Amino acid sequence: MCRRGPIIRDASGADKGRVPAAGEQTCYHRQRHPLHFHRFVHSPLIVEIEGLCKTYPGAERRAVDEVDLRIARGRIFGLLGPNGAGKTTLLSMLCGLLRPSGGRMRIDGVETAATTAAMRRRIGLVPQDLALHPSLTAHENLEYFGGVQGLGGGALAKRVAECLAIAGLEGLANRRVETYSGGLKRRLNLVIALIHEPDLLVLDEPTVGIDPQSRRFIHEQLRRLNAAGMTIIYTSHYMEEVEALCDELAIIDHGRIIAQGTVTEVLNRLASSLIQLRLAGGLSAALESELRALPGVTDLQADGHAVRIESDDPLLTLSRVLECVRGRGERVTSASLGAVNLEQVYIALTGASLRDGS
Amino acid sequence: MRPALIALVTSVRKETRIILRDREAFLLLFLMPFVFVLVMSLALQGSFREHSQGARAKLLVINHDDGAIGEKLAEQFRSARHFTTEIRTEQVAPEELEAEVRLGHYKFAIIIPPKTTEQAVKRVAQQLDATVAQVTQQPIAIGLLADPAVHADQRALMMTTLNRALQEVETGILLKQVGEAGKRLVRARQLFPEIPAVRAPDALHTFAEVKDPPYDVTTGLRPPTSVQQGAPSWIVLGMFLLVIPLSVTFIRERQLGTLQRLHSLGVSPWVVMAGKIIPYLVINQIQFGLILLEGMYVLPWLGGDALTLGHTPGALIVVSLATSATAIGFAFLIAVMARTTEQAHVFAPASILILAAIGGVMVPKFVMPVIMQQIAAVSPLSWALEALLDVLVRAGGLREAAPEIGGLLLFAGCCFAVVIVRFRRYFRA
Known part of the structure; x- marks a missing residue:
């Protein structure tokens, strides 16, 4: 049903829209704006x-x-x-x-x-x-x-x-x-x-x-x-x-x-692909390049002690990451799989670096 | 009411509300021109102004004399630094000559009548001749016409220059005749020692004194007052001051995003423009009317001269509308060109002051150097001023003011053309 006002059927209206798909309703509304009679297709989208x-x-x-x-x-x-x-x-x-x-x-x-x-x-x-x-x-x-x-x-x-x-x-x-x-x-x-x-x-x-x-x-x-x-x-x-x-x-x-x-x-999309770590001593340049080179790592973002890694196969990648970190003598204070909130997803997708808005 | 009309009325009402609530704009539009006219008219009443060194008034010398005096006078004015002199010897109909001067094509015209030299020589000879009982030759009247827009001090300068030139000519004739008479007397006394001496006249008065030229030869009206001459300048300046609030409000709305909002609602750009043009046009007309009323009633009440509306007050309405159209068009032009209100705040008053200064609004054009007088022709404020002078001072009407009105409307049209292109581009994204 149309939400808007009385329906006026008008067979002579110029066809400016598409042919309605199955399940769609063609409606001719008298616009609230009294200047126009405008035809539109009441699409679900x-x-x-x-x-x-x-x-x-x-x-x-x-x-x-x-x-x-x-x-x-x-x-x-x-x-x-x-x-x-x-x-x-x-x-x-x-x-x-x-x-x-x-x-x-x-x-x-x-x-x-x-x-x-x-x-x-x-x-x-x-x-x-x-x-x-x-x-x-x-x-x-x-x-x-x-x-x-x-x-x-x-x-x-x-x-x-x-x-x-x-x-x-x-x-x-x-x-x-x-x-x-x-x-x-x-x-x-x-x-x-x-x-x-x-x-x-x-x-x-x-x-x-x-x-x-x-x-x-x-x-x-x-x-x-x-x-x-x-x-x-x-x-x-x-x-x-x-x-x-x-x-x-x-x-x-x-x-x-x-x-x-x-x-x-x-949230789920990223939850299934995100690895989050906290490193006691932060991420060194050498460790970062080593982590990036690991198989399965598609992206890596670091923010102080926090490191976010995106992966195609998070479980296997997590074990490789932990092994690599330990091999470098660095200590992991926490590790988790999956996103916690939308902000983390957002940062993971768009990056943590500042944008100048240009 | 039709929706399009509702939209227009709503737009006009909103603009009017905003103007009336903007105290600074209100003062700028109404109080400043009012005070300007009052102060300037009273302050300049009867005063003489300093003349710039380069100022040259356009002078026409009609020389109908076929003798030495006409030539000498013409030559004196041709070499005078205050005048750009044109000399004509052919016959010109008095009405035609008067119209040329009244419309400001020449600031002054000097008419040297036929047989001036012959009559002057005859009058001096009669005055020197002791045997002549009564001088029958009348003083010669040299004609002078002045553009009504010429200020009193310039007229006085012209009269002094002309009277001095005539005295010089008269002295020249006298010296020549006295010299010749002296030689004749010496020769005659050798033969007849009892011949009496030459009569020494008290005053020659070969030429009638040139007086302040009448404002209108046909009607005999008195010369215009400083109020009559000054008011058009302040009226034009006052009317153009609306450029400042109009351009600034427009840019402010663009910065606030209300114009974009109207665009997003599908409101016609014509409604937006008309919504601004109509109230400002009305305000400009009210301003114009108030300044005229001030000149007619407030100034005499304060001891000043009264402003009169000329012979065709109806023409004033057309001049005023054309001036408003130009001012509004110029304001819109600044509004679409300036990026920020700060730019408009600086550019709008500065451009008005510059156009006013070069257009003869601040300083009369005839006291400007020649080059500045030529530059003045590009200022729309100068056209508005000349149109008002045509009606208020030169007793002209629509026909006389038509070239200036045409110029104003053309300028307004050009401004609006640019504005519409920019505005449509903005609204079409």
């Missing part, structure tokens, strides 16, 4: 991306490189990656802020080279920056972002009131935003993206620089919105947030998706 690329003019390498991504309707999807990995570029293409250099995108079943204005109205973007007018009140900000999309009168007033309630800002609605705390501004930044009732909410690090209470409040609201059927794409550098909030996730680095699946799948 709200986002389908194939071979998506983006090369900035003058850049030597692609910012986004042959990315494939499928996001199911009604899920909370986490997108992780270090600075400069290509997250924002990917989200920008999805939201129609950037034109892809290549590849295909389908938003709710409608194939599009670049996200069109009508498609954009079905996506709510919560940018990392506080994209608000500081000298306006929360009420005026919501009224403005609703009004410029053609919403007016009672419908706009109703949506503004609903959004203020979601953000818990009813009592502060008539105060100028410049007088708000960081947490209040973040909440308003979130609900402005909801004013037009999007199907897909894209959040780019929405909890940066706020206190744990505000973060918790935002998470609760996101869960509620998701429970009501909204699909959410969430990027963050806080691994525990993504682990607790998201059903699925993808890790992107150097413009490529390097891991994708449910949180458990991603």
Whole structure:
């Protein structure tokens, strides 16, 4: 069943989408935006991306490189990656802020080279920056972002009131935003993206620089919105947030998706291939090169006394590693197999070195 | 209401709210020009300004005299360092000549009537001749016309120069005639010792004194006041000050990410632009109206001269709209070119001040060196100023101000063309 409003059957509508696959439903919704009657295919996948690329003019390498991504309707999807990995570029293409250099995108079943204005109205973007007018009140900000999309009168007033309630800002609605705390501004930044009732909410690090209470409040609201059927794409550098909030996730680095699946799948994938050691005297250069040369070792990361080794055959590799360490006269204080949390997976996949974000 | 109209109204309302809540911008847009007009008009009232060494006013000498006096006068002005002199000997219709001067093509015109030399010689001879009972030859009236936009001090300089030149010519004629008469007298006394001496006239008055030229030969209006001449400059400067808040707010919104957010929502760039243009256009018109009202009512109340709206006040509306369009276009141009608000904060006021200075807003163009007067032609503030002078000072209308209005609109069009290209590129990603 369609979630959105009354269905209007319209046989004369221009076919801009694909032929629906088995199990899919073709729906003709009267858009909330009264300007458009837009046909779309009610696909179980709200986002389908194939071979998506983006090369900035003058850049030597692609910012986004042959990315494939499928996001199911009604899920909370986490997108992780270090600075400069290509997250924002990917989200920008999805939201129609950037034109892809290549590849295909389908938003709710409608194939599009670049996200069109009508498609954009079905996506709510919560940018990392506080994209608000500081000298306006929360009420005026919501009224403005609703009004410029053609919403007016009672419908706009109703949506503004609903959004203020979601953000818990009813009592502060008539105060100028410049007088708000960081947490209040973040909440308003979130609900402005909801004013037009999007199907897909894209959040780019929405909890940066706020206190744990505000973060918790935002998470609760996101869960509620998701429970009501909204699909959410969430990027963050806080691994525990993504682990607790998201059903699925993808890790992107150097413009490529390097891991994708449910949180458990991603954790298990690495859990079965990761060896973690603590060395009493740290990792010397000679020992590191010896360990790297061992059969079965695919990657090695060192952080002080901690050493993480990826392997195709962790059990056999562990015995070789321990033998090698002992042979060098070094003492192992602890050793374990498998990942403990998402952050360890993330570090294992993307490396521990600093990124300049370029 | 149609959704597109709702979007436009919402955009305009938001921009208006932001402007009204930005106290600094509000002061910049309204208080500064208001105080400027008040202070500058009162301070400069009746004052004389220093003239730059290189300043040369454009002068037209119509020499209808076929004798030595016309030639000598023309030669004196041709070599005068304050003037760039053009000499014509052919007949020019008085209306045509007056229009050329009134529209500022020449700052001054001197008309030397036909038979000036003959009449001057005759008048001096009559005055020297003791046998002539009454001098019948009337003083010769040398005509002078001045561009209404020329300040009083420049007119005074012109009159002094002209009167001095005429005195020199008169003295020359007198000396020549006295010398000749003296020789004749010596010869005559040798034959007839009882011949009386030559009459020594008290004053010759060969030429009528040249007075302050009338503002308008046909209507006989009095010369424009310093308020009338100064107000257009401050009006133009005041109107162009909106470049600062408009460009800065635009860049701030780009930095805050609200423009990107609008883009992500599929809002038309036209709505975004119109949402900014309309309130600033209205504000500019209010500013313009307030400055005119200030000149008309506040300045006389403080003891200054009153501003009058010229012969065609309707033309002022067109000039004002064209000036606003240019200022807004320029503001948008800065907004799309500057990367940060800091850049706009520096570049916007600096560019306005430079364009104002070279455009004759700070210092009248006619006191600038020739090279600077040529450079002034590239400043849109100069075009706006000349258009206002055409209407407020030179009693012109739309036809007279049309070249400047055309220039302003062309400049605004070019600015908007660049802005639209950049803006569409931004919105199309």
